[in-house]
Amino acid sequence: MKYVIGIDLGTSGVKITLVNRKGETVHERSKTYPLIQNKSAYSEQDPNEWVEKTVEGLAEMVTLFTGNPLDIEGMSFSGQMHGLVLLDEQQQPLRHAILWNDTRTGEECKEIYEKVGREKLLELTQNLALDGFTLPKLLWVKNHEPEVFQQAKSFLLPKDYLRLKLTNALHMDYSDAAGTLLLDVKQSCWSEEIARLVGLDKALFPPLVNAHDKVGVLTDEIARRTGLSKDTNVFAGGADNACGAIGAGVYEEGKTLVSIGTSGVVLSYEESNDKDFQGNVHYFHHGVADRFYTMGVTLAAGYSLQWFKETFAQEKRFDEVLAELDEVSAGANGLLFTPYLVGERTPHADATIRASFIGMDSGHKRAHFVRAVVEGITFSLHESVTLFRQYGKAIETIVSIGGGAKSASWLQIQADIFNAKVVKLSTEQGPAMGAAMLAAYGCGWFNSLKECGDAFLSIEQEFIPNEANVKTYQQLFNIYQQVYGKTAELNEQLSTFRK
Numbered sequence: 001m002k003y004v005i006g007i008d009l010g011t012s013g014v015k016i017t018l019v020n021r022k023g024e025t026v027h028e029r030s031k032t033y034p035l036i037q038n039k040s041a042y043s044e045q046d047p048n049e050w051v052e053k054t055v056e057g058l059a060e061m062v063t064l065f066t067g068n069p070l071d072i073e074g075m076s077f078s079g080q081m082h083g084l085v086l087l088d089e090q091q092q093p094l095r096h097a098i099l100w101n102d103t104r105t106g107e108e109c110k111e112i113y114e115k116v117g118r119e120k121l122l123e124l125t126q127n128l129a130l131d132g133f134t135l136p137k138l139l140w141v142k143n144h145e146p147e148v149f150q151q152a153k154s155f156l157l158p159k160d161y162l163r164l165k166l167t168n169a170l171h172m173d174y175s176d177a178a179g180t181l182l183l184d185v186k187q188s189c190w191s192e193e194i195a196r197l198v199g200l201d202k203a204l205f206p207p208l209v210n211a212h213d214k215v216g217v218l219t220d221e222i223a224r225r226t227g228l229s230k231d232t233n234v235f236a237g238g239a240d241n242a243c244g245a246i247g248a249g250v251y252e253e254g255k256t257l258v259s260i261g262t263s264g265v266v267l268s269y270e271e272s273n274d275k276d277f278q279g280n281v282h283y284f285h286h287g288v289a290d291r292f293y294t295m296g297v298t299l300a301a302g303y304s305l306q307w308f309k310e311t312f313a314q315e316k317r318f319d320e321v322l323a324e325l326d327e328v329s330a331g332a333n334g335l336l337f338t339p340y341l342v343g344e345r346t347p348h349a350d351a352t353i354r355a356s357f358i359g360m361d362s363g364h365k366r367a368h369f370v371r372a373v374v375e376g377i378t379f380s381l382h383e384s385v386t387l388f389r390q391y392g393k394a395i396e397t398i399v400s401i402g403g404g405a406k407s408a409s410w411l412q413i414q415a416d417i418f419n420a421k422v423v424k425l426s427t428e429q430g431p432a433m434g435a436a437m438l439a440a441y442g443c444g445w446f447n448s449l450k451e452c453g454d455a456f457l458s459i460e461q462e463f464i465p466n467e468a469n470v471k472t473y474q475q476l477f478n479i480y481q482q483v484y485g486k487t488a489e490l491n492e493q494l495s496t497f498r499k
């Protein structure tokens with residue numbers, strides 16, 4: 001039997017999956033690493049920790065594996081998007097990576113609009129200047145840490161840095177490059193025009209490859225440390241949401257997925273790159289070559305639950321916290337949460353807004369708060385579902401992936417709030433499975449990613465909307481949508497007190 005490895009370099013941790021030729025998951029390992037948040041709005045990680053944790057996880061997996069490591073034919077990657085890794089001449093990180101959920105770059109976003117122009121930016125990149133994207137982070141380092149920036153020889157995104165350290169080969173794939181705001185999405189190449197207008201040297205930009213392209217093999221050192229063969233074929237891989245789309249079978253018009261990881265995403269397949277969504281949703285390259293997707297993003301989806309657990313129920317596991325969901329009925333007895341802990345992206349691109357609990361009552365217990373947090377996260381995702389429906393997309397079935405899809409109660413809440421059938425696949429590890437599928441396709445096991453999906457993916461359970469809850473949630477969603485407008489100005493005033 002032959003095998004491939006999919007590695008998902010997420011925000012909360014790295015997830016590694018070993019998949020056989022039938023698409024069965026043989027072993028899974030995961031390792032966590034922390035966010036470094038030294039100031040409000042800052043979110044960083046140490047790139048070398050990604051490498052160390054991945055190598056540890058791979059070594060443990062090889063120890064568990066009873067077959068011959070030579071039969072592990074290939075490996076590919078999925079990675080948290082947009083994070084800036086700035087490299088020196090020796091390809092070492094010059095500073096910690098600045099992540100997708102770091103919102104320090106308001107001034108740099110303004111600078112991009114001033115220098116490039118909103119319309120030109122949209123025309124070239126199909127996207128707006130949002131704090132989370134990579135270009136504002138590059139400009140932030142240039143403006144605030146010029147001595148660091150001067151030493152920069154190239155920049156990478158998180159999974160590209162990991163792959164560089166496993167292979168010594170430096171590349172970026174199109175699906176991740178699309179999230180830098182430097183890719184000409186229509187021409188599929190680096191935009192020389194944007195680079196010139198914002199004053200960046202094109203020499204910083206890495207060579208571009210397709211997600212399924214082979215980029216090398218493992219270095220001798222990594223082979224020795226992990227126990228894998230140094231001839232293991234390494235394929236580029238893609239952005240976590242692009243890989244999630246592959247791992248959830250979203251490679252056909254009309255297919256939609258919801259991912260609840262640290263972020264939350266509603267993603268819809270697009271056949272072409274020439275539709276006009278006016279930047280209201282992100283518009284990026286898919287992991288399937290020459291295909292695209294649109295998506296709305298909730299910055300703190302799983303992260304809101306993680307924050308709640310760490311702050312109020314540290315001793316409990318996620319499944320124990322979520323067991324309290326069913327103690328309370330839909331609507332959490334009048335308690336409403338907006339998940340704006342680190343700002344928001346869709347539909348309110350706002351780095352200053354912060355979260356609220358509205359309607360706290362002396363009768364509320366922790367279970368009401370758990371239910372309100374989960375409902376609030378899902379309402380935020382429903383804003384993106386609603387936006388897509390307004391653009392004319394029929395969303396009747398949604399594939400749900402990510403850590404949030406581990407809970408059956410939350411999957412039912414998703415069905416009730418989205419008023420759509422929610423499908424759980426046999427693995428919720430969509431991005432890691434998508435990465436493994438890129439490796440399987442790259443190894444030539446299948447003629448297309450779709451053929452691979454048909455063989456690898458299967459439905460485990462479906463969740464049908466409960467009519468009574470759908471009605472309750474429709475009323476509550478109307479109230480939820482008002483909270484942003486009513487708290488934006490208050491948060492503006494409070495922002496001066498944040499440290």
Ligand SMILES: Nc1ncnc2c1ncn2[C@@H]1O[C@H](COP(=O)(O)OP(=O)(O)O)[C@@H](O)[C@H]1O
Nearest residue numbers: 010011012013261262302305318403404406407
């Ligand atoms: N048993 C569980 N049930 C539901 N949600 C969970 C469970 N365990 C973890 N989660 C949620 O999943 C999130 C992590 O999802 P994951 O897809 O691993 O994120 P990332 O890719 O960002 O690292 C956590 O922040 C938490 O909110």
Ligand SMILES: O=C(CO)[C@@H](O)[C@H](O)COP(=O)(O)O
Nearest residue numbers: 010011080081100261262263
């Ligand atoms: O910023 C985005 C998408 O634009 C996020 O979706 C990141 O890609 C992080 O993903 P997770 O770690 O939450 O999976």
